[in-house]
Amino acid sequence: MARAGIAPFVGAIGEAWDELRVHKLRVLLSLIGVALAVGALTAVVAIGDLQRQFMAEMNDRWGGREATLTIAQYPNGNEPIDQDAWNAHVERVFERYDFSHTSRSAQTELLAGLPEGMTMVQARIVDPAFGTIHRVNIEHGRWFVPADTELMAPAVVISAPLWERLGSPSISTHPTVRIGGAWEGVYQVVGVTPKQGVWDQELRIDMLFDDFRAPMDALPTGFSMQHEVWLTAAQVGEIAPVLAQDLRAGLTEEFTVEVRRSDYGAQMGGDPMLVFTLITGAIAGIVLLLGGLGLVNIQLVAMRQRIREIGVRRSFGATGGRIFLAVMLENVVATLVAGAVGIIIVVVLMQQTFVVQGLAPGISDVPPFPFAAALTGLVAAVGVGAIAGLIPALVAVRVKPIDAIRF
């Protein structure tokens, strides 16, 4: 396009910007609502993403990452399960599949030496891969590694409330905790898991399965354990039935083998944040609409004040179309700026650790900022600006230059 050809558009943009610059206060007041609404629209989507990730992680901590298969054996009659034999059977089957992440897991209770004496605490009996499968967060120190089974003092990971009861010792000082019962001995604390929230006061020890098993002749009757395998979502549909078949092979009818997906992806139907996103999005939409109405109102009042100016511009050659374009662009440019400000505020806020941790405590993988949502908010703002600018622009065009100059 020739330089002369774009002059009217460049000129109209320049006029719009000048108008905004000259009437900063009016523009600022009229655009607060728009900035808030666009910010809210963007924030809703960003918070929705964050909450979705938070819920996924919370579920991962319980049921494992997508896609986790949980394998358990149940007796159909009164005959007890020989857990050692079952464990050996499962591990033989696993060897054929060459899985990258497998873990045994069980819940039990252990006696731990606290300052006030030996106290019963919760215990998770796991393998090192459990940390990856369940996205275990570590506040201090580290999670288990395979070499931990070789340590002279067996390793344990403890919960933050238990760590606090032990006097919050630095992990670098190699703190220990005494465990009683069959596991009598001193264990090295290699890591501390964070609290799930201020309410979390669970005293818990995570112990490696092999360390738990070692002092016993056999796993006790009634001890309940399960095996977990982490697969990709693409693999799981194909592998699960075959694996179940292999695990059941050679077992009597007196036992049931259950192979099921325990992860979040298998349990949740649809988007759990959809209702939240829709409701808050609708509220933000209403705010945007009200912001737009406020803008129309203020711009109409401003048009009354600017009649003489419009008349003067007309007398110096501004066509009706040019006046219309300038007034429209004023609104579009203004709402674009307001929308951008709203988005920038939300981007900055969503980068703050206190905001993220306040909205999703303990989240480990913060999702990226939803720029598509920001763009949607911006487009919505410009749309509102254009619609809000239409009425004042029509009013401006209808102004008769003769009357306007003498206004």
Next chain:
Amino acid sequence: MTLLQLAGVARSVRLPDGANLDILTGIDLAVETGDHVSIVGRSGSGKTTLLNILGMLDEPTAGTVTFEGRDVRGLSARARDIARGRDIGFVFQQFNLLPGRTALEQVVMPLMYSHGATFWRRRELAAEMLERVGLAGRLDSKPEKLSGGEQQRVAIARALVRKPRLILADEPTGALDIDTGATVMALLDEVATESGAALITITHDLHVAARARRHYRLDGGILRPADLELAFAASTLAVDASAEAALGLSVADASPTPDGER
């Protein structure tokens, strides 16, 4: 060369009771390139209506207006707007500067509606024009920081920056004291002469009117050539009824007052 010609121009408006009010009747006027014409008349004589027709801001109800030989009525509204911006410069009584804009931005404004090099060099051209009217040091001053005379000089720079063929000055000294008014008129004359533009001044002020080469008076919507000597005699003696009648003016009309034109 005839720049602007009015032939048998009339303008009337319909009153709420259905009757017609004739504001202008049978106006004939020819303005040459570089001409300087003054039109005097008392309040309500139709001066502003005539100015609006001359400036293509209003259309006559009868007669023809031709600009550079083209009948204005044949132009679309958009074409008239563009022609007005390109060929006509306005100087208003109340200056009509845009609020909140600097002197430079005021003069840039008409250039925003131009094209090509004039558009892209608008700030440079506006600065040159402000320098021409003696305001080189006030480029960044806003209207409230300028005196009345300075504001009118900004308005003159704004009217002339696109090098119009015709300058229409509506009571250009109406809001200024006598000395400042004289200075501003001298400047307007000088710059208009320099650029070769025709200047039509509509005024109450006989001293302002006297600066023109041709003089007209508008009385009851009818335009006639005026004899300023008689008018001055009327304003000086204040008793010469025949002179008053000759120009349709009173002594009071001969001094600057805010306009209450139709």
